[in-house]
């Protein structure tokens with residue numbers, strides 16, 4: 001099955017911070033892939049804008065190297081690579097001064113979609129918005145894209161929202177959470193709302209509990225300063241895991257449209273109970289296996305920043321009353337694995353007697369690696385000797401089910417950047433959602449600070465601190481393995 005490509009309208013895309021790590025590693029390779037897929041109109045252009053004093057040729061060279069590194073298969077096609085590079089332009093400018101702005105204004109095309117990607121630190125959001133407005137670059141076809149982190153707490157998120165609102169309508173602001181661009185995350189909505197099979201069972205009467213795991217093997221190298229201020233709660237839980245929780249728990253929106261979906265997500269966040277302190281485990285990876293521990297990496301022997309957090313959350317509404325949501329995320333864990341597990345309840349009565357054991361269905365939605373969905377069902381163990389039951393997986397991996405060309409699903413940024421051009425905000429966070437997520441997160445972090453909480457050490461390459469296992473064990477449950 002070959003995916004359909006729907007061309008987009010002509011556009012100018014300005015990437016502020018175009019020479020930076022995110023632009024080079026993610027945004028430009030994503031744009032290159034879409035260019036190769038034939039999704040671009042003839043005269044679309046990308047303008048890199050950053051502080052470095054570069055010519056357009058020098059910028060193209062830098063991008064060519066990044067693409068050879070991060071999109072090697074497609075970059076081998078020199079015709080495609082050259083074609084893409086020809087669409088790139090570069091303007092040296094400074095968000096904090098007048099330098100470069102008239103030049104940028106002059107390079108933009110009249111009367112077409114104009115997207116400004118803020119791939120810079122949040123302290124530059126306000127100055128960039130001011131400059132764009134004061135240089136007359138805003139039209140009703142203008143969009144801005146802002147990266148995470150969107151604030152450090154509720155107060156700063158409100159500040160950023162009001163700064164942006166002074167220059168742009170909410171309908172022009174695209175707050176990226178790249179998890180929402182992942183193919184399987186969108187598939188989660190397709191599975192829930194495109195099938196009759198699941199939705200009737202999707203509530204506390206039939207679902208025992210839900211687990212969301214985002215495990216990483218990487219540490220914090222290269223991002224020490226940021227991470228030391230953020231920790232796992234701000235870096236992952238407040239945004240990525242919260243967004244996954246919303247998609248799993250929300251009511252069916254009336255239609256797949258930006259405000260309908262985001263209204264339902266917001267209701268989930270607002271229905272979250274405050275988390276009890278004994279329902280949270282914080283961890284910090286320790287020195288081990290020849291690898292430095294977190295405190296060594298950030299060069300702070302007293303650091304109390306968590307590199308791991310696990311918690312039990314409750315969504316207090318009719319659908320979910322009594323069904324806990326267990327969320328965990330951490331760095332330097334045994335495997336890279338992002339997975340959502342929906343654990344259904346046991347059948348109410350076993351006609352096969354106690355010897356058949358207890359069996360329950362489970363739906364696993366794997367975001368990475370090996371994106372796909374598995375449903376565990378109970379069947380009879382083959383062969384004579386009575387009625388013995390076993391659980392087998394009904395497995396749908398994208399690669400197997402949809403053919404080898406889907407083995408490598410598009411990167412989240414490909415989908416999201418093209419959605420910006422199309423003007424579709426469904427997979428972007430609205431300002432009130434972000435604020436509600438901070439309003440839930442802040443008291444947790446404030447509580448740690450007030451109590452002088454110190455995260456529990458855990459071994460690099462493990463599944464996290466032992467207390468996270470206890471969190472489950474106390475409830476008679478256990479985490480589904482991190483290893484795929």
Ligand code: NAD
Nearest residue numbers: 017018019020021022050051094095119120121147148149
């Ligand atoms: P970076 O430090 O690699 O790049 C910053 C870019 O901003 C450079 O191009 C620099 O020239 C430009 N810049 C800095 N000051 C400027 C000024 N005054 N005027 C104009 N341009 C200026 O940063 P990055 O890693 O690419 O991150 C960019 C943003 O994306 C940050 O907010 C970061 O938190 C976020 N983010 C990054 C990643 C990632 O993987 N790198 C992931 C998620 C979010």
